[in-house]
Amino acid sequence: MPNSGSESSFDLLSELDALSRRLDPGPEDRRQSTRLVAEHVHAYLDALPDAPARFDRPDGGSRIREIPVSEDGIGLEAALDLLREHVDAVGLNPTSGRFFGYIPGGGLFTSGLGDWMAATTNRYAGVFFASPGAVRMENALIRWMADLIGFPETAGGYLAAGGSLANQTAIVAAREAKGVEGAAIERSVVYLTDHAHHCILKALGIAGLRRSVVRTVPVDERYRMRAEALQELLSTDRENGLTPFMIVASAGTTNTGSVDPLDAIADLAREYDAWYHVDAAYGGFFRLCAETFPETADLLEAMSRADSVVMDPHKTLFVPYGTGALIVRDRRHLLDTHSMDADYMQDTRSADHEDSPADLSPELTKHFRGLRLWLPLQAHGVAAFRAALSEKLLLARYFHRRIGELNGFEAGPEPDLSVVTFRYVPAAGDPDDFNRRLAGRLQRDGRVFLSSTQIEGRFTLRLAAVCFRSHREHVDEAIDILRETAAELEAER
Amino acid sequence: MPNSGSESSFDLLSELDALSRRLDPGPEDRRQSTRLVAEHVHAYLDALPDAPARFDRPDGGSRIREIPVSEDGIGLEAALDLLREHVDAVGLNPTSGRFFGYIPGGGLFTSGLGDWMAATTNRYAGVFFASPGAVRMENALIRWMADLIGFPETAGGYLAAGGSLANQTAIVAAREAKGVEGAAIERSVVYLTDHAHHCILKALGIAGLRRSVVRTVPVDERYRMRAEALQELLSTDRENGLTPFMIVASAGTTNTGSVDPLDAIADLAREYDAWYHVDAAYGGFFRLCAETFPETADLLEAMSRADSVVMDPHKTLFVPYGTGALIVRDRRHLLDTHSMDADYMQDTRSADHEDSPADLSPELTKHFRGLRLWLPLQAHGVAAFRAALSEKLLLARYFHRRIGELNGFEAGPEPDLSVVTFRYVPAAGDPDDFNRRLAGRLQRDGRVFLSSTQIEGRFTLRLAAVCFRSHREHVDEAIDILRETAAELEAER
Numbered sequence: 010m011p012n013s014g015s016e017s018s019f020d021l022l023s024e025l026d027a028l029s030r031r032l033d034p035g036p037e038d039r040r041q042s043t044r045l046v047a048e049h050v051h052a053y054l055d056a057l058p059d060a061p062a063r064f065d066r067p068d069g070g071s072r073i074r075e076i077p078v079s080e081d082g083i084g085l086e087a088a089l090d091l092l093r094e095h096v097d098a099v100g101l102n103p104t105s106g107r108f109f110g111y112i113p114g115g116g117l118f119t120s121g122l123g124d125w126m127a128a129t130t131n132r133y134a135g136v137f138f139a140s141p142g143a144v145r146m147e148n149a150l151i152r153w154m155a156d157l158i159g160f161p162e163t164a165g166g167y168l169a170a171g172g173s174l175a176n177q178t179a180i181v182a183a184r185e186a187k188g189v190e191g192a193a194i195e196r197s198v199v200y201l202t203d204h205a206h207h208c209i210l211k212a213l214g215i216a217g218l219r220r221s222v223v224r225t226v227p228v229d230e231r232y233r234m235r236a237e238a239l240q241e242l243l244s245t246d247r248e249n250g251l252t253p254f255m256i257v258a259s260a261g262t263t264n265t266g267s268v269d270p271l272d273a274i275a276d277l278a279r280e281y282d283a284w285y286h287v288d289a290a291y292g293g294f295f296r297l298c299a300e301t302f303p304e305t306a307d308l309l310e311a312m313s314r315a316d317s318v319v320m321d322p323h324k325t326l327f328v329p330y331g332t333g334a335l336i337v338r339d340r341r342h343l344l345d346t347h348s349m350d351a352d353y354m355q356d357t358r359s360a361d362h363e364d365s366p367a368d369l370s371p372e373l374t375k376h377f378r379g380l381r382l383w384l385p386l387q388a389h390g391v392a393a394f395r396a397a398l399s400e401k402l403l404l405a406r407y408f409h410r411r412i413g414e415l416n417g418f419e420a421g422p423e424p425d426l427s428v429v430t431f432r433y434v435p436a437a438g439d440p441d442d443f444n445r446r447l448a449g450r451l452q453r454d455g456r457v458f459l460s461s462t463q464i465e466g467r468f469t470l471r472l473a474a475v476c477f478r479s480h481r482e483h484v485d486e487a488i489d490i491l492r493e494t495a496a497e498l499e500a501e502r
Numbered sequence: 503m504p505n506s507g508s509e510s511s512f513d514l515l516s517e518l519d520a521l522s523r524r525l526d527p528g529p530e531d532r533r534q535s536t537r538l539v540a541e542h543v544h545a546y547l548d549a550l551p552d553a554p555a556r557f558d559r560p561d562g563g564s565r566i567r568e569i570p571v572s573e574d575g576i577g578l579e580a581a582l583d584l585l586r587e588h589v590d591a592v593g594l595n596p597t598s599g600r601f602f603g604y605i606p607g608g609g610l611f612t613s614g615l616g617d618w619m620a621a622t623t624n625r626y627a628g629v630f631f632a633s634p635g636a637v638r639m640e641n642a643l644i645r646w647m648a649d650l651i652g653f654p655e656t657a658g659g660y661l662a663a664g665g666s667l668a669n670q671t672a673i674v675a676a677r678e679a680k681g682v683e684g685a686a687i688e689r690s691v692v693y694l695t696d697h698a699h700h701c702i703l704k705a706l707g708i709a710g711l712r713r714s715v716v717r718t719v720p721v722d723e724r725y726r727m728r729a730e731a732l733q734e735l736l737s738t739d740r741e742n743g744l745t746p747f748m749i750v751a752s753a754g755t756t757n758t759g760s761v762d763p764l765d766a767i768a769d770l771a772r773e774y775d776a777w778y779h780v781d782a783a784y785g786g787f788f789r790l791c792a793e794t795f796p797e798t799a800d801l802l803e804a805m806s807r808a809d810s811v812v813m814d815p816h817k818t819l820f821v822p823y824g825t826g827a828l829i830v831r832d833r834r835h836l837l838d839t840h841s842m843d844a845d846y847m848q849d850t851r852s853a854d855h856e857d858s859p860a861d862l863s864p865e866l867t868k869h870f871r872g873l874r875l876w877l878p879l880q881a882h883g884v885a886a887f888r889a890a891l892s893e894k895l896l897l898a899r900y901f902h903r904r905i906g907e908l909n910g911f912e913a914g915p916e917p918d919l920s921v922v923t924f925r926y927v928p929a930a931g932d933p934d935d936f937n938r939r940l941a942g943r944l945q946r947d948g949r950v951f952l953s954s955t956q957i958e959g960r961f962t963l964r965l966a967a968v969c970f971r972s973h974r975e976h977v978d979e980a981i982d983i984l985r986e987t988a989a990e991l992e993a994e995r
């Protein structure tokens with residue numbers, strides 16, 4: 010056992026060196042591995058147009074558990090085989106243009122190239138001193154989003170790992186800004202609708218606010234928060250000695266894509282001195298469609314009046330899963346909670362021309378997330394993103410119209426954004442049961458993927474047009490498959 | 503402005519379709535982009551052996567701010583040029599074998615390939631139903647870590663975005679398990695040393711526990727928590743009606759790599775019924791070195807007695823920044839806090855053969871982090887990781903011995919793991935001032951990167967051997983540069 014005492018003990022270094030260099034392949038091995046993985050990637054994408062949106066394999070992925078990591082490993086090629094068969098070809102396929110479930114993502118090809126470079130160069134994006142380039146990139150992207158929202162120069166934020174954590178950080182900032190602690194917690198009220206994303210309630214729990222009062226504000230016939238109902242609740246709560254602490258509006262609910270009346274809520278937030286948070290994880294980036302869809306952009310305009318806004322680039326900027334964003338009107342609220350110091354960080358203090366994400370967020374060492382977003386924006390230009398988002402808005406309207414015209418189908422309300430709810434109304438029998446079977450059969454079929462939800466107690470199907478690969482032909486295919494499948498089910502009775 | 507009313511309004515779809523397809527390059531364009539990026543990546547790595555560990559460019563990265571995202575973009579090649587010059591060639595270079603600052607990362611080449619595939623196939627790793635393969639992969643990795651720790655079958659956890667968030671989740675789990683809320687917060691005591699990572703205090707704040715009592719436990723001459731001092735504090739606090747709530751031990755402090763006496767602390771945690779958290783972000787994976795360094799492995803053995811352990815694969819498993827791990831002895835503590843439900847998730851409920859990371863963590867949609875870790879483990883085998891970690895332990899002992907023999911230098915204590923503290927003791931003048939200038943000159947020189955800290959009020963240099971690319975020749979080079987630079991400074995007086 011080596012210690013500092015003997016020279017000979019260090020002879021072991023060369024042996025360890027040789028074995029550890031397996032982790033650092035030389036130029037030829039690197040290029041060979043790259044070729045293998047490039048083949049894997051391109052084969053995946055070449056086959057994608059015909060791939061299902063869901064692979065119906067109940068045992069899917071179990072081999073991944075059966076081949077554990079081992080002393081010698083299985084080698085790259087065998088690992089790629091496992092991936093192809095037991096990861097890529099099981100479960101949902103969110104890369105498909107026929108994937109319309111939940112809020113689809115996508116995963117831009119150019120983002121993947123960005124991730125590859127980010128991992129290889131491993132720049133430290135948490136602290137300005139460590140990587141001025143990576144931090145400037147993240148801050149530039151945040152500023153671009155702040156401009157899109159219409160936030161002033163005081164704004165700041167960071168790229169989060171996802172929407173849940175971004176919302177959580179907003180809630181912590183709100184809690185600190187409003188001094189909600191101790192006995193005040195039980196007198197503090199949070200307002201949201203039952204269409205708000207469940208991560209809000211989860212984040213309240215994580216932030217130690219489970220005993221705060223949560224008011225579920227009623228919604229209108231398009232599932233938007235009713236501002237007058239909110240006002241009544243605020244007024245009653247204040248009369249009863251409670252403190253309206255935070256109002257959470259949704260700019261694009263997950264259920265139906267509805268946008269709460271942001272401007273009217275902003276008025277009330279100001280009147281009652283409540284923190285105003287807008288969860289625009291799904292909907293915020295549709296502000297980019299102002300030219301083609303001015304009315305949609307108008308729905309989102311009052312994001313500018315929020316105290317904090319969450320937007321998810323891994324939804325409506327199509328980057329791979331793992332990138333949310335929080336932007337706060339006054340960045341000091343983030344700094345107050347997150348900026349800390351430590352002796353071992355002393356070298357990083359000089360020359361901070363820019364905010365460091367670590368001072369604005371719960372993270373320190375972080376994934377260099379900026380690159381997966383910056384690279385496609387720089388490579389393809391914002392115009393392509395505007396077009397893709399406008400296309401999704403229009404595809405949703407197109408689907409809404411066509412499904413409403415289809416015999417037996419009943420469309421939900423006109424979509425605010427790109428989620429359409431609908432259901433089949435069978436000639437006889439329980440509609441919930443029918444739609445449950447319809448959803449199940451569609452999912453087993455797998456050519457398209459739609460997810461379901463409950464709306465006012467009714468089993469409801471939904472089509473979310475978000476994937477950048479979804480075009481008119483994919484919506485047409487979804488409609489054909491819906492018609493066929495509903496007819497099959499009707500015929501079986 | 504299109505609406506569902508008119509057929510002609512949908513004509514716009516084909517125009518939007520054409521523009522949005524820029525985001526989805528065809529087979530030839532994809533392959534061409536891949537070639538460009540592969541060239542970038544390989545050129546970076548080919549040049550790495552001679553690249554500095556820090557680029558001394560005070561204006562570094564400013565071009566990233568000056569070329570904002572724009573309607574048409576600048577194209578991939580121009581974006582790569584910007585990256586090369588203004589991100590890759592500014593600030594710190596944590597990929598270098600001569601990078602010994604903070605706790606180095608590394609960024610395995612094979613991880614980068616994994617990230618590329620994860621981004622391209624964009625599998626949804628948060629929920630079992632969505633990607634059985636990706637979730638099984640993450641759970642298998644967590645189980646592998648739980649076995650390494652020595653946790654029972656009840657254990658569970660998740661791959662976090664980093665150590666700060668993993669520690670935060672541990673603290674929230676502890677808070678819930680111990681029912682620390684309301685008036686109990688101010689009577690609840692957290693115990694740690696002033697060498698504990700600052701993210702612990704930050705996380706206490708985020709979790710709403712700022713008003714809890716924090717006791718700084720004194721350390722011994724090797725900067726390890728003194729168990730008898732901890733016992734005194736626990737005893738006094740209990741006598742005074744306070745509740746020992748949580749003890750945070752470090753298994754590898756950032757300052758000095760010291761490992762607190764885990765077994766003795768475990769006894770006290772049990773005696774006082776406190777949650778026992780071990781922050782092993784840096785040190786935990788050195789358990790893999792049990793064969794070559796049994797005494798080091800022994801230092802870490804009592805991690806098995808913790809309630810929760812954080813380990814960072816982006817440190818000592820060398821994957822790129824953005825991957826921490828939390829493993830909790832009893833996974834129910836994570837489920838209790840994080841498992842929630844929502845109508846729009848109803849399709850995901852069936853057939854959950856495995857825990858979903860979303861039920862064990864604050865995240866829902868997440869980066870498919872498992873692949874960047876699983877792929878190198880499978881491709882290279884665990885033996886290579888053991889060797890690399892053993893090599894780092896031995897390199898630290900080697901450096902400790904050689905720097906101690908070097909004229910004018912004074913080595914800190916024998917390292918527990920792979921961090922060595924040291925300083926130069928000048929013939930005359932203020933040692934702090936001398937070492938500050940020494941650190942500054944080394945950093946401007948940039949061939950090696952070492953960071954500094956304060957130990958007992960003294961300005962102290964430190965060498966952390968963690969990067970998988972660091973071998974004996976890099977440590978020798980660091981020693982040569984230290985000797986030269988100290989001699990220069992001495993000569994200038």
